[in-house]
Amino acid sequence: MTAPIIVWFRDDLRMADNPALRHAVDSGKPVLCLYVLDEDSDEVRALGGAAKWWLHGSLTALGADLTEAGASLQLRRGPAEDVVPAVVAETGADAVVWNRRYGAARDVDARLKTRLREEGLEVSSFDAALLVEPWTMQTGSGGPYAVFTPFWRSVQKRLQEDPPRHPLARPKTIDGFEGAGSGSGDALDDWGLLPKHPDWAGGLRENCVPGEKDAHDKLHAFLADDVVDYVDGRDRPGESVTSGLSPHLRWGEISPHQIWATANQARDRRNADAVGSFLREVGWREFTHHVLYHFPRLATDNWRAEFDAFPWPDLDESALQAWQQGRTGIPLVDAGMRELWHTGTMHNRVRMVTASFLIKNLLIDWRLGEQWFWDTLVDADPANNPFNWQWVAGSGADATPYFRVFNPELQAKKFDPHGDYIRRWVPEYGTDDYPEPLVDLASTRQAALAAYDVVKHARAEAQGD
Ligand SMILES: Cc1cc2nc3c(=O)[nH]c(=O)nc-3n(C[C@H](O)[C@H](O)[C@H](O)COP(=O)(O)OP(=O)(O)OC[C@H]3O[C@@H](n4cnc5c(N)ncnc54)[C@H](O)[C@@H]3O)c2cc1C
Incomplete structure (x- = not known):
């Protein structure tokens, strides 16, 4: 039996425009999709209650989509540095791929990469969450950017000269791995991500639908209707003219590449300023990740x-x-x-x-x-x-x-x-x-x-x- 390739999903809970998943499918090997709930590694910040609620919905949606395509999502809990090698050992995988993350958790990824490569596995990581990788943007004097406006100017210039990749197609079928170890894993309900006693999530259920499909529905609805009012309306909390995409971006249910491509396609004379203003906000997200990459202790230490x-x-x-x-x-x-x-x-x-x-x-x-x-x-x-x-x-x-x-x-x-x-x-x-x-x-x-x-x-x- 051909050794499988593991796709380790993290903040990229989508099928389309997912470079790690695409690489795995194109490799021709059977694909094992894995999500690890890591509440043990020091570098991974423990999720809050509302985020756990979202994650439950997002994993449910991704699991259903993968099943439809022929694969399944295996769930494991524990420190990623123990869990990923354990799944490798159980399944005989000879390759592991993932999309990059940018905070302190990338130290976990770096250690794993070294260790798995030493064990002879192919390990590759991909850019999926940002239009520009943080280390590729430098000021004239060679350091990280500390001010948004010049950062965004340089990013725009870069993207004009070297446009973001065209979003990758969603794999229609996946050759899901079905050998030893493929059936083991946790049941999502056993993770207790949903609040029970009390169930405080009623308002969340009314307002949010996690998953890739809703992310794209929201983007299309926003570009079709609300975007024209964005420039003035985005500051008025009584009107809902912003995209509502932030949780979908946070969990990687949609990529900035997809947003960039779809928004630019929708750009016309009537909405050009508004689309520019919206993409500038997406640019702020690029900037916050640039800053986090260079200053991983952003949640605990004063940057100044x-x-x-x-x-x-x-x-x-x-x-x-x-x-x-x-x-x-x-x-x-x-x-x-x-x-x-x-x-x-x-x-x-x-x-x-x-x-x-x-x-x-x-x-x-x-x-x-x-x-x-x-x-x-x-x-x-x-x-x-x-x-x-x-x-x-x-x-x-x-x-x-x-x-x-x-x-x-x-x-x-x-x-x-x-x-x-x-x-x-x-x-x-x-x-x-x-x-x-x-x-x-x-x-x-x-x-x-x-x-x-x-x-x-x-x-x-x-x-x-
Ligand atoms: C104190 C404070 C805490 C915040 N915490 C978060 C957070 O945890 N997660 C989060 O995604 N945003 C956070 N924001 C930024 C912003 O409030 C939200 O991204 C925005 O309200 C989301 O609504 P939207 O998707 O409709 O935004 P839109 O106006 O439609 O903007 C599109 C996208 O651009 C990005 N964006 C917009 N504004 C900002 C910003 N100021 N900084 C970085 N990216 C931005 C988001 O990804 C957003 O989805 C915070 C802002 C403040 C002032």
């Missing part, structure tokens, strides 16, 4: 070291809880936090406002907010989430200056002028049932700016001023 001097006061647990539960008495903040809890997502404008409120009005460390989002977002992303939290905090790459404190009341007036969004999520606003503001926005802003002075002094001292 001078922020280590920030004098965070002792944690006020009750203020953190009021923020998490959407009962701060600041309507836009509460609306956002309730949307997050109910749907597993939150509008981008409101993500910025809720994050700014936590950091700059409640003076709570950005890492605690980042962790809450990580636990509750279906699109919780190892690059996008910490990058954006550090962007709001002022400690990150190309960050908003710390002294820019979003005023949630002015933001609500500007971006939710008729109060549609606030009414949807905070129906009791304006009645006696709604709490008084937890803090005074003006005086807490001043306190935040005073605390920031310590960072400025730390920076001045470090620079020898």
Whole structure:
């Protein structure tokens, strides 16, 4: 019997435009598709609750698609560095392929690659999640980019000269491996990814459909209808004119190459600016991964070291809880936090406002907010989430200056002028049932700016001023 090739799926839960799967199918060997739930490796961040819910749906969809094509998805749990070699040994595989990831988890991949190659296996990794591999983009002086605009300019130039690959076709049939070891594996339900007692996922089920099919339906619907309103509308949380693709991108159910190709095909005179603006946001995702690649400790360490001097006061647990539960008495903040809890997502404008409120009005460390989002977002992303939290905090790459404190009341007036969004999520606003503001926005802003002075002094001292 011909030795099989293993496709190790990770953040690429799709059939189409999947270079590792394509390589395996083209190799002519029987294909064993594998997903490993790795909650043990130090370099792999443990998934939050909403992400686990999404993963369950996404693996179900991928498993069904693979079965239809003639293969099956084998599920294993444990440290990838033990599990992948164990599956190799059980099945007699002589090749393992995967699509790359860009955070600290790539150390796991590098060690595995070395070990399996030493054992004589063919091991190949592919670019599937980004339009440009992070190490191929360098500033004029040879380092990583720290500012988005020149990064995106260079990426666009690169893509003009060397366009992204045409998305790879979905394999119609796969010669699935059926030899020894192919039937062993876990049942998805036994992984307990879905919440049971209590089942808090009702709102997620109403709002999200994981899987490759929904990703493409969303992209097509967005390009057909909403994109023309994107430039102005994308900042208004009461209107849903953004693509809603972030969880699909996070789990790799759709690739940026597919988005790039489809959006450019849909570009016409009427929507050219809007399509450009949408692709620029996809460009921000490229940038966050570029930053993560060069700074893998993005979720734990300040990208700007001078922020280590920030004098965070002792944690006020009750203020953190009021923020998490959407009962701060600041309507836009509460609306956002309730949307997050109910749907597993939150509008981008409101993500910025809720994050700014936590950091700059409640003076709570950005890492605690980042962790809450990580636990509750279906699109919780190892690059996008910490990058954006550090962007709001002022400690990150190309960050908003710390002294820019979003005023949630002015933001609500500007971006939710008729109060549609606030009414949807905070129906009791304006009645006696709604709490008084937890803090005074003006005086807490001043306190935040005073605390920031310590960072400025730390920076001045470090620079020898
Ligand atoms: C504090 C904070 C935390 C965030 N955490 C996450 C997260 O965990 N996961 C996540 O995917 N996005 C995160 N974002 C970015 C952004 O809010 C979401 O990507 C966006 O709301 C998703 O909606 P959409 O798919 O309709 O976006 P669209 O406007 O349709 O944009 C298309 C795609 O571009 C990318 N994108 C858009 N905005 C950004 C951005 N600011 N940074 C990086 N990529 C972007 C996303 O992949 C998105 O799906 C965060 C933003 C903030 C301010």
